[in-house]
Amino acid sequence: MKQTQLIKGVLEGCVLAIIAQKEVYGYDLMQALKHRGFTTIVGGTLYPLLVKLERNGDLASRTKPSPAGPNRKYYRLTPQGTQTLTEFSQQWTQLKGNVDQILTEALTHDEPQP
């Protein structure tokens, strides 16, 4: 299975988790994702997701002075976003447990006899 398909489902939660730590702008967020192994992510995936999360009320943005150059758009988590992140965390823990169990069973199971 392609990695991008797997990532798509969890990217939203990961973006919320990174923004929960500190207010970030797009470039910062992309760098944070890449440093955590999401090396295939491009702006074409990230920017529509940020617009969607802001529209849904999980993120809020504000323009703040930037140390270098013009003001920048910073994203932060809203109370609703915190709630969404908590739900994602619970769902992910459960899903991960289920998948781990299936994989453990499959990998430890004896090879079927021909």
Next chain:
Amino acid sequence: MTNPNRDLTTINQLKRQLSPADRKYIDDLQVYLNTATVFYSNAPINAQLLAMLQDLLNANQDGLNAAEWFGHDPQSMADEILRQFPQPQWRAKLRDLAGFVALIIGISWFSLLLSSQKTPQGLQLNLLAFVGVPIVELIVIGVAFKLLHRTTYQNAHSFFHRHLPVILMGLIFLLGVAAILVTSLSPIGVTYILPTPWDTVLLTSIILVATSCFAVSLYWRYHS
């Protein structure tokens, strides 16, 4: 300067720092995003575009170009952004639409009044032109924007297909001019004579109002 105007000015300034290929990528993206909504405010879209452009400049410092940063399918990204963008409330839509239509009507009527025929009895106004010209202009602008939007990412290989948007745009423009000339110059429909001295009063008032508006807008721009 208002925020939308400031964003647009900053976008234009920052684009100068890009390579020709990256500038074309951003130019196309800007045209595609801005022509998606013809009669409504593009302020939120330009704010988003500015944020993306600033990120691209950071990425340039890491050695990445626009295609590497945003991906090789800018149209899909733009469509997805447009799809996810919050739709403006109907009041805001109505306000933007009314403002745009009022501007077109104002410009049309201003030029029609100035070009109306002066007779010994007064100013001869072609009422059909006063209704028809703004409608034709709105249609031409709407069609031109739609055409620009649809052809921004068109992959044309033949010479004809590559230049088709320009040809169509020229045709639409000519059609619009022809329609305006027919409605404003032909003596069809109802005409109304605005008697002297009211014609002079009206024209002088319009010129005074237009000059005042221009001066006020310059003053606002200068002080913000």
